[in-house]
Amino acid sequence: MTTRRALIGFPVAIAVLAALSLYRVTLGIPLAYLVLLTSILFWVTQATSWNILSGYSGYFSFGQAAYVGIGAYSTAVLFGRHGVNFYVTVVVAAALSAVLALAIGALAFRLRSLRGEIFALLTLAVPFILAALARINTTIDGGQGIIVSVPDFPAGIGLFQDFLYLISLLVAGAAVAVAFVMRRTRIGWALSAVHDAEDVAEGLGVATFRYKLRALVASAVIGGVGGAVFALQIGFVAVDSVFHLTVPLFVIVISVLGGRAHWMGPVAGAVLVVLLQDRLTASGLGEWQLIVLGALLIVLVIIAPQGIWPELSARPLIAVGTAAVVTAAVRLALSVDLLDALLAGLLTASVVAMVLNRRAGPAPRVRPAETEHAVAPTVPSPVDGAGRVLVECANVAKHFGGVRALDDVSLTIHEGEIVGLVGPNGSGKSTLVSILAGSRRPTAGRLIVEGRDVTGWPPHRVAHAGIARTYQIPRPFTSMTVRDNVAMAVMFGRTPRGLVAARAAADRPLETVGLAHLADAYPAVLNLHQRQLLEIARALAADPKVLLLDEALAGLNPVEIDNAVAVIRRVHESGVAIVIVEHLLRVVTQLATRLVVLDRGARLADGDPKTVLADPAVVRAYLGKRAHA
Numbered sequence: 120m121t122t123r124r125a126l127i128g129f130p131v132a133i134a135v136l137a138a139l140s141l142y143r144v145t146l147g148i149p150l151a152y153l154v155l156l157t158s159i160l161f162w163v164t165q166a167t168s169w170n171i172l173s174g175y176s177g178y179f180s181f182g183q184a185a186y187v188g189i190g191a192y193s194t195a196v197l198f199g200r201h202g203v204n205f206y207v208t209v210v211v212a213a214a215l216s217a218v219l220a221l222a223i224g225a226l227a228f229r230l231r232s233l234r235g236e237i238f239a240l241l242t243l244a245v246p247f248i249l250a251a252l253a254r255i256n257t258t259i260d261g262g263q264g265i266i267v268s269v270p271d272f273p274a275g276i277g278l279f280q281d282f283l284y285l286i287s288l289l290v291a292g293a294a295v296a297v298a299f300v301m302r303r304t305r306i307g308w309a310l311s312a313v314h315d316a317e318d319v320a321e322g323l324g325v326a327t328f329r330y331k332l333r334a335l336v337a338s339a340v341i342g343g344v345g346g347a348v349f350a351l352q353i354g355f356v357a358v359d360s361v362f363h364l365t366v367p368l369f370v371i372v373i374s375v376l377g378g379r380a381h382w383m384g385p386v387a388g389a390v391l392v393v394l395l396q397d398r399l400t401a402s403g404l405g406e407w408q409l410i411v412l413g414a415l416l417i418v419l420v421i422i423a424p425q426g427i428w429p430e431l432s433a434r435p436l437i438a439v440g441t442a443a444v445v446t447a448a449v450r451l452a453l454s455v456d457l458l459d460a461l462l463a464g465l466l467t468a469s470v471v472a473m474v475l476n477r478r479a480g481p482a483p484r485v486r487p488a489e490t491e492h493a494v495a496p497t498v499p500s501p502v503d504g505a506g507r508v509l510v511e512c513a514n515v516a517k518h519f520g521g522v523r524a525l526d527d528v529s530l531t532i533h534e535g536e537i538v539g540l541v542g543p544n545g546s547g548k549s550t551l552v553s554i555l556a557g558s559r560r561p562t563a564g565r566l567i568v569e570g571r572d573v574t575g576w577p578p579h580r581v582a583h584a585g586i587a588r589t590y591q592i593p594r595p596f597t598s599m600t601v602r603d604n605v606a607m608a609v610m611f612g613r614t615p616r617g618l619v620a621a622r623a624a625a626d627r628p629l630e631t632v633g634l635a636h637l638a639d640a641y642p643a644v645l646n647l648h649q650r651q652l653l654e655i656a657r658a659l660a661a662d663p664k665v666l667l668l669d670e671a672l673a674g675l676n677p678v679e680i681d682n683a684v685a686v687i688r689r690v691h692e693s694g695v696a697i698v699i700v701e702h703l704l705r706v707v708t709q710l711a712t713r714l715v716v717l718d719r720g721a722r723l724a725d726g727d728p729k730t731v732l733a734d735p736a737v738v739r740a741y742l743g744k745r746a747h748a
């Protein structure tokens with residue numbers, strides 16, 4: 120959905136939904152429909168809350184019930200038991216949820232070991248602990264449950280059900296608006312990058328900790344506020360009704376079904392899932408709910424892994440038309456309940472959109488890079504430490520348990536240099552690159568960039584200090600176009616820029632590497648060489664002083680290697696010092712102004728390439744076999 124369409128459609132939808140309650144009697148809308156809509160809005164709120172962190176960033180949480188529980192108990196204890204103003208309890212619910220999120224985030228997001236499934240397990244444990252606390256502690260619940268009466272509400276609103284509906288609409292609308300804004304601003308881009316390749320994002324200057332924490336807090340506040348309203352909805356808050364495992368299961372099913380990369384995904388998912396659940400219950404098949412939902416999820420994950428919303432929004436007119444026609448036809452032909460007809464209409468529209476999208480086929484493959492051209496290699500003259508010192512790696516050691524990957528290695532990189540870093544397999548080259556990029560903390564020694572000691576700095580700050588790297592196996596942000604991959608580095612670079620300016624600034628690095636004509640393609644259509652060029656363009660966009668190329672030529676054919684060499688030379692000519700890790704000596708000697716040889720974690724030689732290659736120790740340790748070959 121374009122931003123313009125969303126900015127018009129969203130307020131209109133909210134106004135129409137509000138009118139359903141305000142003019143309910145005039146429009147003849149049954150109260151039962153309002154109850155159903157209130158339930159849908161609750162799940163829209165909770166699924167959007169989950170999606171803001173887990174859907175956008177890929178940090179799967181099973182702890183949604185913690186926020187629902189905190190919110191519901193804030194209202195139940197303060198309003199239900201002590202008569203505190205209901206709106207004050209909503210604020211308390213938001214504050215307590217935010218505090219919990221800050222505690223979880225401060226722990227989980229600091230430690231790399233708590234990523235992936237460990238994060239999911241951690242979040243799973245939280246509601247269990249809170250549920251036990253609520254059950255044991257008599258000032259909270261004590262196992263009895265708490266009755267929540269009806270709060271005062273403005274007289275003009277009508278029934279309590281209308282008030283509940285309107286307040287649920289307000290909360291769900293605010294949640295979706297937050298998700299929309301986040302998706303379109305820096306935080307959304309940062310979370311997408313975290314989802315696709317967190318280490319890479321961090322290395323490009325994205326302060327991942329900060330963005331993840333903000334997303335977690337926003338998610339918690341929305342979940343907590345939704346939980347506070349839920350207390351009114353259920354009227355009796357008990358541990359099992361709020362800290363229940365079905366809460367995370369439902370929000371995950373809803374978000375994945377609807378489309379977790381999109382702000383509207385949870386809305387589409389909630390409408391479909393809650394309607395389906397309601398219709399199954401109404402037809403006496405309530406116990407089949409989870410089976411039907413599970414089966415639907417399995418089928419959809421296989422045929423439409425991006426969820427229903429991207430399918431529908433790719434063909435909005437056909438989707439709306441099909442849903443309307445099928446709903447009307449089923450209702451008239453079979454005289455079934457309007458909701459049954461609506462469900463049939465929505466499911467048919469989803470299937471039709473999917474079939475049409477599949478028949479249209481995948482996006483056409485983009486032509487191979489034409490601007491790539493081989494440039495006759497020339498041997499540069501060694502500059503031998505000509506420029507000022509940019510980076511100094513002093514007496515660095517890195518131990519992995521008993522493995523001494525690096526031991527007392529010192530290295531200086533000067534302005535204008537291309538340093539070739541060579542050595543046998545396992546000699547510590549990649550480890551040294553990771554230390555130079557700040558993605559590994561040395562066991563001993565210091566990393567100094569332009570006179571500043573940056574040892575132990577997080578990678579995004581080292582990136583801002585002027586160091587960029589590429590990866591041996593290219594790691595593009597797969598959900599973004601080639602241009603946006605590069606724009607990310609500008610957006611979060613040393614002088615951060617907005618999306619529009621960053622996209623414009625991405626042109627230059629793309630031209631330098633010869634990928635400009637593929638700017639609108641997705642990385643999936645690039646071949647290995649083009650992906651490696653994209654790595655270089657992205658690193659270049661971060662405006663580095665020193666570029667670290669970790670085996671950027673691995674797996675390329677001779678023509679591609681010559682082209683890559685020409686690209687690297689162009690980058691160098693633009694004023695960037697380069698450290699290149701490479702097994703192909705032919706290439707390193709073409710490019711390097713200085714050669715550093717590592718052997719078993721120690722620096723064996725450092726000097727101009729000719730002298731180093733003639734060093735008997737180097738020949739013995741590393742080059743022997745190849746030289747003879």
Ligand SMILES: Nc1ncnc2c1ncn2[C@@H]1O[C@H](COP(=O)(O)OP(=O)(O)OP(=O)(O)O)[C@@H](O)[C@H]1O
Pocket residue numbers: 519522523524542543544545546547548549550551
């Ligand atoms: N995360 C890790 N845990 C344990 N040992 C590691 C880890 N990373 C690297 N090592 C070890 O450190 C040593 C140096 O590895 P490194 O990958 O830096 O070498 P390399 O010169 O880049 O090798 P290659 O040319 O094969 O890429 C090896 O013995 C390796 O097994």
